[in-house]
Amino acid sequence: MKVHKEGRRILFVTILVLLALNLALYQFNRGAVLFNRIFAGVSVVAFLALLQFFRSPFRHLFTHEDLLLAPADGKVVVIEDVYEPEYFDDMRKQISVFMSPINVHVTRNPISGMVKYFKYHPGNYLVAWHPKSSTQNERTTVVVESDAGPLVLFRQIAGAMARRIVWYVNEGDEVNQGEEFGFIKFGSRVDLFVPIDADVKVELGQKVKGGETVICQLKI
Template identity: 60%
Template sequence: MTIHKEGHSLLITLMVVFFVLNSALFYFIPEAKLIQGISITVSVIFFLLILQFFRNPKRSIPQGENLVIAPADGKVVVIEQTNEGEFFKDERIQISIFMSPLNVHLSRNPISGIIKYFKYHPGKFLVAWHPKSSTDNERTTLVTENKNGVQVLYRQIAGALARRIRWYVNEGDTVGQGEEYGFIKFGSRIDVYLPLDAKINVELDQKTRGGETIIATL
């Protein structure tokens, strides 16, 4: 397992801050052993929590033009038929995966193909499970078309804490199934919109592993 590039600068900054803070405590109040111990313990725990947030584990990615792979680690919180009003403007099956701060937060392509549509939307920072977070929050929308002409839309959505969405692809790019296409810092969700005839392979409250769990079959 490696550490994701989005965490490098933050982790280095935290190391410097904690080193300076704890060194100052030892220098200015050397007799305060209890305070020093508490400070070191809190620093280590906090650093490890942030470190695990940016972990980037290796995954065994199943391949198949008819497979739709989970774009993120998390929990399935929505499976429903709904109207997708930004790109398709018709009825689709929506699957939403919520990521807690303890999940891996990189975003993966659910299918292989060509990105036919990409748009970044600035917006609000409602909690990720709010009904209007899909349309009102800061978000990105991507549509990938596979070689069979089937299109899948997926959307990174910021939450109350997740205020930094990163993406590494653009319209016209060719992407591989399970490959990383972005990152959401500190918890949020990803929505996937599928054709109505897709077979859903997950259930509500099921835990997913990005790049491994097959959430649907086209």
Template identity: 60%
Template sequence: MTIHKEGHSLLIGLLVVLAALNAPLYYYMPEFDIWHGVALTVSVILFLLILQFFRNPRRTIPQGDNLVIAPADGKVVVIEETEESEYFNDKRIQISIFMSPLNVHLSKNPISGIVKYFKYHPGKFLVAWHPKSSTDNERTTFVTENKSGVQVLYRQIAGALARRIRWYVKEGDSVNQGEEFGFIKFGSRIDIYLPLDTKINVNIEQKTRGGETIIAELPSR
């Protein structure tokens, strides 16, 4: 496991701040040993909590042109037929994965192919499980087409705490299944929109592992 690049500067800054807060206790109040221990313990716990958020674990990526793999770690909170109004303008199966602050927050390509569409939308910061977060929150939308011509739309959505969405691909790029395409900091969700005849392999409340869990199987075209 490694630490993701998005966390490097934040973790270094946090170390400096924690050192600056702890140093005066040791220097000016050397007799208060118990407070030294409390302050150090709290600092270590806080640092480890932030550190685990930026972990980048190794995953075994399943390969298959018709497979759709989970774009993020988290929990499946939505599986429903819905109208997708930004790109397809027709009915699709929506799968939504909610990420808590304790999950890995890498965003990984659910399929391989060519990015046919990308758009960044500024917006609100409603809690990620709010029904209107998909349309009102800050978000990015990607559509990737696999070599069989099947298109999958997926959307990074900011939450109440996640106010920094990062993306590393653009329209026209060739992407590989399981490779990272972005990062969302501190709690959020990802929506995936699939053709109606897609076979769904996950259930509500099921936990997913980004880049590893097969959430669906696309129809052949």
């Protein structure tokens, strides 16, 4: 298992702090053996929990110009036709994937093409499943003109725990399906906005894998 680059510094600092605290307890609190052992055990569990959050497992990626792949690991929480005001100013089909803290938090390009629009929005930290989180939370919006032709919008959204959104794309970039376009730290969601006539291949509540699960098929 590979550790994602976004977590290496955090993990390094965390292990140094935990080691220092445990050594200090051992030196200055030798009488409380049971407490020291419990603290050591909690330290190990905390570090392992952080380590699993920043894991970056290998994925068997495949590409197809008219298939939209899951942008992240998680659960499908929204499939509905909605009005998209930021870029399209018309009706689109929204498909949202919620990432819990135990999911891999790498976010991947759902399709290949050129980035036609990118914008970062500062905002609130409502829980990621809140209906208003898509427009009020800290978020990034990316619009890609797919190789198949249709425009696809995808949005990283910070949640109540997520306090850092990282992105690796900018307007004018060429992006490849399945490659990383960012990372969201500590739980959130990704919204996809596709044409109304897209053929959705997932169901509400379904668990998906970033870069592997087919979300929908675009009409060419």
